[in-house]
Amino acid sequence: MRKIILAATLAVMSAPLFPAIASAGPVESACVRSDRPQATRALCRCIDSVARRTLTRSEQRRAASFFRDPQLAQDVRMSKSDRDNAFWARYRAFGDAAERTCVSR
Numbered sequence: 560m561r562k563i564i565l566a567a568t569l570a571v572m573s574a575p576l577f578p579a580i581a582s583a584g585p586v587e588s589a590c591v592r593s594d595r596p597q598a599t600r601a602l603c604r605c606i607d608s609v610a611r612r613t614l615t616r617s618e619q620r621r622a623a624s625f626f627r628d629p630q631l632a633q634d635v636r637m638s639k640s641d642r643d644n645a646f647w648a649r650y651r652a653f654g655d656a657a658e659r660t661c662v663s664r
Contacts, residue, residue: 586610589623605661613653622650 583591587607590598610619625632635643635650 583607584611585616585620585623586626589626593626602661606657609657609660610653613656614649618646618649621646622653 584607587603590603635647
């Protein structure tokens with residue numbers, strides 16, 4: 560029993576040592592995997608933190624898909640669907656907030 564408690568305590572105490580692994584969201588993961596040279600871990604983490612504050616989890620996954628296939632973003636932007644237009648407005652607000660927050664660092 561002591562070994563289990565000790566293992567659990569060590570796991571909880573070591574969690575802050577690995578925040579990028581434990582808390583990487585879909586936007587951060589997609590950003591880091593992208594082939595963009597300016598996509599540093601710090602910048603991707605910052606962008607992900609803004610995404611978490613401005614987009615739902617589902618919207619974060621959708622935005623992350625734009626890293627893999629930029630044509631998807633273009634399709635949403637050009638869509639006549641009310642749902643896509645509403646998402647695009649929130650996505651633009653996220654992008655503006657990410658630029659204000661993360662690019663000036």
